[in-house]
Amino acid sequence: MNQHTPIEAPLLQVRGVTLQYKTKEHLVTATYRVSFDVLKSERYVLLGPSGCGKSTLMKAVGGYMTPTEGTITLKGKSIRKPGPDRMMVFQEFDQLLPWKTVKKNVIFALESSGKMRGRQAEEKALDAIDKVNLTKFADNYPHTLSGGMKQRVAIARAMAMEPDILLLDEPFAALDALTRRKMQDELMQLWADTKFTVLFVTHSIPEAIRIGSRILLLSPHPGQVKAELNSDGEDRVNPATGVKLSDYIHGMLFSDPAAAPEIKDVERVHD
Amino acid sequence: MTDASSIERTSTPPPRPEYFRKEDLNTDFGIVEKPLTFAERLWNHGGLRKSVLLIALAVGWEVYARHLNNALLVPTFTSTIEAFWTAILSGELPGKAMNSLRLLLQGYGLGLVLALLFTAFAMMTRIGNDLLETLTSMFNPLPAIALLPLTLIWFGLGDKSIIFVLVHSVLWAVALNTHSGFKSVSNTLRMVGRNCGLKGIGFVTKILIPAAFPSILTGLKIGWAFAWRTLIAAELVFGATSGKGGLGWFIYEAKNQLEIPAVFAGLFTVILIGLLVENLIFRNIERVTVKRWGMQN
Numbered sequence: 001m002n003q004h005t006p007i008e009a010p011l012l013q014v015r016g017v018t019l020q021y022k023t024k025e026h027l028v029t030a031t032y033r034v035s036f037d038v039l040k041s042e043r044y045v046l047l048g049p050s051g052c053g054k055s056t057l058m059k060a061v062g063g064y065m066t067p068t069e070g071t072i073t074l075k076g077k078s079i080r081k082p083g084p085d086r087m088m089v090f091q092e093f094d095q096l097l098p099w100k101t102v103k104k105n106v107i108f109a110l111e112s113s114g115k116m117r118g119r120q121a122e123e124k125a126l127d128a129i130d131k132v133n134l135t136k137f138a139d140n141y142p143h144t145l146s147g148g149m150k151q152r153v154a155i156a157r158a159m160a161m162e163p164d165i166l167l168l169d170e171p172f173a174a175l176d177a178l179t180r181r182k183m184q185d186e187l188m189q190l191w192a193d194t195k196f197t198v199l200f201v202t203h204s205i206p207e208a209i210r211i212g213s214r215i216l217l218l219s220p221h222p223g224q225v226k227a228e229l230n231s232d233g234e235d236r237v238n239p240a241t242g243v244k245l246s247d248y249i250h251g252m253l254f255s256d257p258a259a260a261p262e263i264k265d266v267e268r269v270h271d
Numbered sequence: 272m273t274d275a276s277s278i279e280r281t282s283t284p285p286p287r288p289e290y291f292r293k294e295d296l297n298t299d300f301g302i303v304e305k306p307l308t309f310a311e312r313l314w315n316h317g318g319l320r321k322s323v324l325l326i327a328l329a330v331g332w333e334v335y336a337r338h339l340n341n342a343l344l345v346p347t348f349t350s351t352i353e354a355f356w357t358a359i360l361s362g363e364l365p366g367k368a369m370n371s372l373r374l375l376l377q378g379y380g381l382g383l384v385l386a387l388l389f390t391a392f393a394m395m396t397r398i399g400n401d402l403l404e405t406l407t408s409m410f411n412p413l414p415a416i417a418l419l420p421l422t423l424i425w426f427g428l429g430d431k432s433i434i435f436v437l438v439h440s441v442l443w444a445v446a447l448n449t450h451s452g453f454k455s456v457s458n459t460l461r462m463v464g465r466n467c468g469l470k471g472i473g474f475v476t477k478i479l480i481p482a483a484f485p486s487i488l489t490g491l492k493i494g495w496a497f498a499w500r501t502l503i504a505a506e507l508v509f510g511a512t513s514g515k516g517g518l519g520w521f522i523y524e525a526k527n528q529l530e531i532p533a534v535f536a537g538l539f540t541v542i543l544i545g546l547l548v549e550n551l552i553f554r555n556i557e558r559v560t561v562k563r564w565g566m567q568n
Contacts, residue, residue, distance in 0.1 A: 064462060082465040092459045098564045099481040112477060113468040143565025 009076070010037035011197055012061065012165055016070035019056050030056035031223035033070065036216050038165065041195045045212030045231075047202060049253060053223030054201045058169045061199060062088045074164060084113035087158035091170040093150045096142040096157075102129060103138040106157045115161060128160035129153070131190060148179040152186070159190070165197045172207070184210050188233075205246050205253075209235050217252055226252055346532040354532035355539055364521065368540055371502060371517030374430060378437025379498050383491070385438065386445035391475055394453055407447045415440035415501040416508065433505055440501040441494040448493065452486025453479050485561050492553055496545070503541060 014037070019030045030053030038044040046054040059065045061072055063082040072079045074086065082088075087109075089095070096105050106125035110116045116124055129138050132152040142150055151171050158166055172180045184207060191198070202208050208215050209231050217226040235246045243251075313319060329348050336347040346354075358364035393403035415436040422432040456479055464478035480487065506519020516524075518537055525533035561567040 062462075062466065064465070082462070082468075084466065084468050086466075088462065088466050090459050090462070092457070094457050095459045095463050097460065097463070097478075097481070098566055099484070099560070108477075109467045112464075112473070141563065141565055 011040045011042075011075060012038040012199065013073045014057075014061070014070070015072075017057070017060065017067045017072060018069035019053060019060055019065060020068045021056065021065070029222040031218070034218070034223060034225055035070075036225065036228065038197060038199060040197055043191060043198045043200060043211055043213040045200045045202060045208045045215045046218060047205065047208040047212075047215050047249070047253075048218030048223060048226075049220050050203060051220040051223075052218040053220075054203075054218055055169055057218075057223065058088075058167055058199065058201050061165075062086055062167055084109070084115065084161050085164045086167055087161045087163040088167040088169060089151070089154045089158050089171045091173045093147050093174065095154050096150055098142050101139050101141055102134060102145070102153050105142070105153060106160050109157050109161055113161065124160050128156040131159065131193070132156045132186070146179075148175050148183060151175065151183065155187070155190070159194070159196065163196075165199055168198060168200045170201050170203070173202070173204075180207075187211065205249050206235065208249070209233070209245055215249070217249065219253070343529065343531055346535055350532045351535040351539060354530070355536035358521075358533060358536055364536065364540060367516060367518050367521045368544065370515050371506075371519070372544070374433055374517065375437065375498055375502050377430075378434045378502070379441055379495065381434065382438045382441025382494060382498070383445060386442050386449060386490075386494075389442070389446050390449045390453060391472070393450055394475060394479065395471070403446060403450055407443050407450075410439065411443040411447060413439075415497070416504045419505055419508070433502065436501055436505060437498050440497040444497050445487075445490040445494040448486050448490025449483065452483030452490070455486070456482040484564075485566050488553070488557065488561065492549075495548065495553075499541065499545065 015035050016033045017035070018032050021028055021030060034053075034057060036044075046057060048054050056065065060067055061074075061079065063079050063086065066080070079086075096102075097108060100108055103122070103125050106128055107121045110121040110124060115121075126135070126138065129135055132155060134149060134152055134156065137145060137149065142153070145153070155168075155171065172183050175183060188211070190196075198211075200208075200211050202211070210233055212231045215229045215231055217229065218224065219226045229245075229249070231245065235244055237244050238248065241248070307315070332345075333348040336345045339345055342350065355364070389399075389403055392399035394400070418436050418439055419432065422435045426432040426435060460478060460482050464474050469477055502517065503519040503522075506517050507523050518540060522534050522537035525531075525537060557567065
């Protein structure tokens, strides 16, 4: 990892983070000493099978959990609690406040964080809603929208806040395949417009390749870093190995430990 | 994996031709929307359906009372209406109803404020949560009317005693519902609220209360009904505890003078006020809140 010397200081630094949470009977270790850096304007994807602690990691970056070991810093400041500098978009459709219209939902975030008030907040909200092509539905209540539209509102709400980093926690996982594909394209379009920094959690290999500029592979139980790869959005065949990127990632995630040395060789080629 | 898929493919039936077609854009689809008939639209009106039910009940009552022919047991519907009407014209019934309502609103309002403070405290601290859970499980099953003998000793005959038992009857029911509503607010919504930087009282008023509004509304309705029952029972069992007397006292007096139609008229008034409050106030609150928000169908 250290061979990439960043040109500027990383926006988000995760250093040796171990996350544990208690259930009624067990103390579960979700991730073990995970480290990675996210640079400005990067589309950083956390990819791994269920149980690799990627969502827990996201919650820790969001400030909902404190690491038992290690540090998470954003712009050099340690993360202690949730805040509007890290807007989160969740997988669940119920993240919109059902008692507010689409427009009011966006204004709500702007106003309760103390970022903007009144007229200014309204204009900002309408602008963000326009970017996700929902202007016609600005005065609709969330329950009248489809799942994909709700997620677009949630993304608009998060983007209107202009956070330092946008945290997308499997935002498209509950959508049907067709809508999902369309939303991925739209997200890339939005990124091309404003070049925001995104941390994206997914368990879909094609989605990681399409969305991510850099992909962190995590192994399960507990989550540990397996590899960090670059992606240009296409599932290309690596000329050196003759393996498609998606097949390569699949192999990495589901390989048995005995095959590990072989894969380590390939890793350098991909870097 | 490749072996498996090739095996599967050879065992499918022989290939069928593929085809493509253009959408027909200017076809007459026939009737896409069909208007409902007049009778169907009438029947879709909830108020009308309920009115039909009410009329049927009234007719049933009249028929049964005439068949029984004993005004001391069951007076007819018409004589009840007659007694109701004379009591209204004399100003006795409206005055008594106003007395009852005034007391009721005082007790209800005070109970709501206390319930809100209590649950807000319970949401913010763990000891508050324990306190609320313990007290509701202790006092919710305790009938408010059972406290009345005690309060009569504490506060004497008068409004204070009645308001005390009213608060008791409202407080626990409302607090219980509000609290369980708060607890069932989805974790995602809580996280969204905190993400936007809300905490403390702002978090309670901007996230928890609207998100738990269906439960809160149920609590308000139950509290209202409990308050009515307690008030009427208090007046019936212990007579007029305040000088002027309310609806319960009206029923009590009428019974003592064996004016059974007036007893029914008193009961009728209680029912009527209940219906009005439910249909005019609670129904409209529901319409502009939980129904509009899609939280209730």
